[in-house]
Amino acid sequence: xxxxxxxxxxxxxxxxxxxxxxxxxxxxxxxxxxxxxxxxxxxxxxxxxxxxxxxxxxxxxxxxxxxxxxxxxxxxxxxxxxxxxxxxxxxxxxxxxxxxxxxxxxxxxxxx
Amino acid sequence: xxxxxxxxxxxxxxxxxxxxxxxxxxxxxxxxxxxxxxxxxxxxxxxxxxxxxxxxxxxxxxxxxxxxxxxxxxxxxxxxxxxxxxxxxxxxxxxxxxxxxxxxxxxxx
Numbered sequence: 001x002x003x004x005x006x007x008x009x010x011x012x013x014x015x016x017x018x019x020x021x022x023x024x025x026x027x028x029x030x031x032x033x034x035x036x037x038x039x040x041x042x043x044x045x046x047x048x049x050x051x052x053x054x055x056x057x058x059x060x061x062x063x064x065x066x067x068x069x070x071x072x073x074x075x076x077x078x079x080x081x082x083x084x085x086x087x088x089x090x091x092x093x094x095x096x097x098x099x100x101x102x103x104x105x106x107x108x109x110x111x112x
Numbered sequence: 113x114x115x116x117x118x119x120x121x122x123x124x125x126x127x128x129x130x131x132x133x134x135x136x137x138x139x140x141x142x143x144x145x146x147x148x149x150x151x152x153x154x155x156x157x158x159x160x161x162x163x164x165x166x167x168x169x170x171x172x173x174x175x176x177x178x179x180x181x182x183x184x185x186x187x188x189x190x191x192x193x194x195x196x197x198x199x200x201x202x203x204x205x206x207x208x209x210x211x212x213x214x215x216x217x218x219x220x221x
Contacts, residue, residue, distance in 0.1 A: 004155075033209065035211070041213070042197075042199065042211045042212055042213045042214055043150075043156065043199075043211040044211070045208060045209065045210055045211075048208050056208075058208060058210075059210065088153065090155050090156075092155070092156075092209075094209075099144065099146050099161065099201070099203050099209055100146075100158045100161065101148075101156075101158060101209055102158070103154075103155025103156050103157070104155055105154065105155055106153070106154075106155055
């Protein structure tokens with residue numbers, strides 16, 4: 001049972017490049033989340049998906065887009081990466097109405 | 113969702129109980145109190161949650177005041193492996209888990 005799987009684990013991008021962070025969960029959860037965590041800071045919610053086909057902005061959505069491809073997968077896209085987006089990105093999932101979220105191991109992204 | 117306030121850091125001696133407070137004075141009737149922790153740079157881990165009553169599981173106990181404006185997470189016998197950042201989150205029907213800055217708990221030998 002893999003839980004929440006994020007790919008890639010590490011990535012270095014040049015300013016202006018684009019990339020998609022992938023997240024998949026195998027727990028049949030309805031809700032999925034994307035967070036970013038800057039050094040020494042708490043997690044900040046980027047986007048949230050309550051169910052397949054729905055997405056909602058979180059605290060810091062600017063510069064990001066998301067796709068809830070199906071119930072299992074929730075991807076995060078950076079269209080034009082900026083150094084300010086250097087961060088660790090966490091994906092999470094939970095059952096609707098129950099906020100016991102399970103987190104992936106994170107993607108460490110550096111934009112130079 | 114209601115905001116929460118936690119002390120930025122706390123120390124605890126190994127083997128002692130760690131009591132982590134959280135203030136959520138604007139909590140509404142249908143909102144739950146959730147606790148997570150993050151060890152080093154791993155993804156956060158769910159600990160416990162409650163609505164009104166005190167709760168206990170294999171990891172911790174959660175004490176919620178009668179007016180629900182504050183709560184305390186209790187780790188009964190803290191070990192070095194409990195050193196982590198602990199987050200108190202209040203959430204209701206929005207489903208959004210908003211993490212604050214949390215409390216950094218340092219368990220010392």
